[in-house]
Amino acid sequence: MVVLRKDLRLELRTWETLPAMVLFALVTFVIFHFGLNRTTISGQLAAGVLTVTVLFAAMLGINRLFVAEREQGGFDAFLLAPVDRTTMLVAKSAGLFLFLCVLEVVAVPAFALFLLGPPLGPALPGLLVVLVLANLGLSVIGTLVSAIAVHTRARDLIGPLLGLPLLVPALIATARAAGPLLAASHRASGPPGKWLLILALYDVVFGLLAYAVFDFLLED
Amino acid sequence: MFFYAPLDADQGFTQKIFYIHVPLAIVSLGGFIFGGLLAIGYLRTGDRAWDMRSYVAIHMALIFGVGALITGSIWAKASWGHWWVWNEPTLVSFLIVLLLFATYQPLRFSIEDPERQSRYASVFAVVAGAFVPLNYLAVNLATAYVHPRVLTLTGAKLPPSMGLTFAVALVGIALLYVTLWKYEMAAKNARSQVRRLRRTLLGDDGVRPVGRSAAPS
Numbered sequence A: 001m002v003v004l005r006k007d008l009r010l011e012l013r014t015w016e017t018l019p020a021m022v023l024f025a026l027v028t029f030v031i032f033h034f035g036l037n038r039t040t041i042s043g044q045l046a047a048g049v050l051t052v053t054v055l056f057a058a059m060l061g062i063n064r065l066f067v068a069e070r071e072q073g074g075f076d077a078f079l080l081a082p083v084d085r086t087t088m089l090v091a092k093s094a095g096l097f098l099f100l101c102v103l104e105v106v107a108v109p110a111f112a113l114f115l116l117g118p119p120l121g122p123a124l125p126g127l128l129v130v131l132v133l134a135n136l137g138l139s140v141i142g143t144l145v146s147a148i149a150v151h152t153r154a155r156d157l158i159g160p161l162l163g164l165p166l167l168v169p170a171l172i173a174t175a176r177a178a179g180p181l182l183a184a185s186h187r188a189s190g191p192p193g194k195w196l197l198i199l200a201l202y203d204v205v206f207g208l209l210a211y212a213v214f215d216f217l218l219e220d
Numbered sequence B: 001m002f003f004y005a006p007l008d009a010d011q012g013f014t015q016k017i018f019y020i021h022v023p024l025a026i027v028s029l030g031g032f033i034f035g036g037l038l039a040i041g042y043l044r045t046g047d048r049a050w051d052m053r054s055y056v057a058i059h060m061a062l063i064f065g066v067g068a069l070i071t072g073s074i075w076a077k078a079s080w081g082h083w084w085v086w087n088e089p090t091l092v093s094f095l096i097v098l099l100l101f102a103t104y105q106p107l108r109f110s111i112e113d114p115e116r117q118s119r120y121a122s123v124f125a126v127v128a129g130a131f132v133p134l135n136y137l138a139v140n141l142a143t144a145y146v147h148p149r150v151l152t153l154t155g156a157k158l159p160p161s162m163g164l165t166f167a168v169a170l171v172g173i174a175l176l177y178v179t180l181w182k183y184e185m186a187a188k189n190a191r192s193q194v195r196r197l198r199r200t201l202l203g204d205d206g207v208r209p210v211g212r213s214a215a216p217s
Helices: A002-014 A018-036 A043-064 A067-071 A074-080 A086-114 A121-149 A155-178 A193-218 B013-045 B048-079 B089-102 B104-109 B114-142 B160-202
Strands: none
Touching (some): A002 A086, A018 A043, A018 A086, A043 A086, A043 A121, A043 A155, A067 A074, A074 A193, A086 A121, A086 A193, A121 A155, A121 A193, A121 B114, A155 A193, A155 B089, A155 B104, A155 B114, A193 B114, B013 B048, B013 B114, B013 B160, B048 B089, B048 B114, B048 B160, B089 B104, B104 B114
C-alpha cells in the first residue's frame, strides 16, 4: 500500500509518465487516421486500433515502472522493509492498472471523437468490462516484464521484446471481444462471452504465475 | 518413411514431409516446456547446473523450431500454394511462441552478473513455458482450422501404416533432440572442466577470460 501511495504521489508531483502515455495515444490515433486513410472506422478494425494504441501506450508506462526504484535505490529500501516481497508486485501492478484506467478515461472518448463511426454510448458498459479485464492482464504481465528488464543493460529494448509476444493472446481476446461492440450495424448487446472468458483465464493464470516467480526477481 | 508408408491419395509425394515437419514442431514445443520445467529446478535449488540444462534445452528447441517453420513453409507452398497462411491457428501460435523464445538469448546476453543472468533467465523460461499451452488455446479459438486434425482426442485419423510411420518419426526426432541435448551438455561440462584444470595448472593467467556470452559458463 505504501509503495502504491509513493508511486501515485511521485506521479502526481512530477507528471512524468501518465501525460506521456495519453499524448502518445492521441498521436497514435492521428497516425492511424492517416495510415488507414479513413475518417471513421467501426467494428473489428476500430477494436484493433483501440487495442493496439492502448497496448503501445501501456508499453511506455511499463518501461518507466521500475526506473525510479533502480535509480534511487528503492529496491534496497524495499528489501530492508519487513514485508513480503510479493507486495511489490501487487503495488506496482495496482499502480499500473490505475495509470491504464486514467489513460483510457481520456483515450476512449478521444477515440470516439476522432475515429469511431458508430456512437460510443451503447457500447460503453461492455467496453468497460473488456478494458478492465485487459488492464488486469496488461498490468500483471507489464510488472513482471518490467521487473525482469530493469536489471538488463538494454532495458528499453528487452521490455517490449519480452512483453509483446507474451501479451499477444490478451491482445487477440481484447480485440475480438470489443469488435462486435463497435460494429456499425448488427451491434451486439454485450461482449462475446467466449473471449471474456479467455481474457479472464489469461489474467488468472498469469496472475498466479507472476505471484509464484516474482520473489526471485528481487533477491539481491 | 519413403517406402513403407503409402502415398497420400491427395498430395502424393509431398505429403512425406509431414513425417519430419510435425515431429519437429511437437518436439520443439515439448522442448520449450521441458526448459521451463528445468528452470523450476534451478529456482528451487539454486544449482547452476539446472540453469545450464534449461539453457541447452531451450537453445535446442529453438533450432528445432526454426527447422519446423522452414519445413512447414515448404509443405504449405506445395500443398496450399502459399508460403505463409495467416488464418491458420497452428502456424500463428507457433510463430508467436518462437518469437517469444527468440528473446531468451538477448535477455541472457544483456545481463552481466552470472547469478542474476541465471535467475532472470529461469524466471523467463518458467513464464514462457507456461505460456505455450495458453497461447495455443487463445489462437486456436481465434480462427478456424485449416490444418487437418489428424491427431484428435478420439485417436489418430490415419491409416495404420501411416500412423506407425508417424509414430516412428516422432520417436526418432524426440530421440534426436535428447541426444543433441546430452551431447551439448557434455560439451559444455567438458569445457568448464578444462577451464578449471587450466586454471589450477597454469594459474589465472593461463586462462583466457570468458567474453560476455548468452550461455551460462
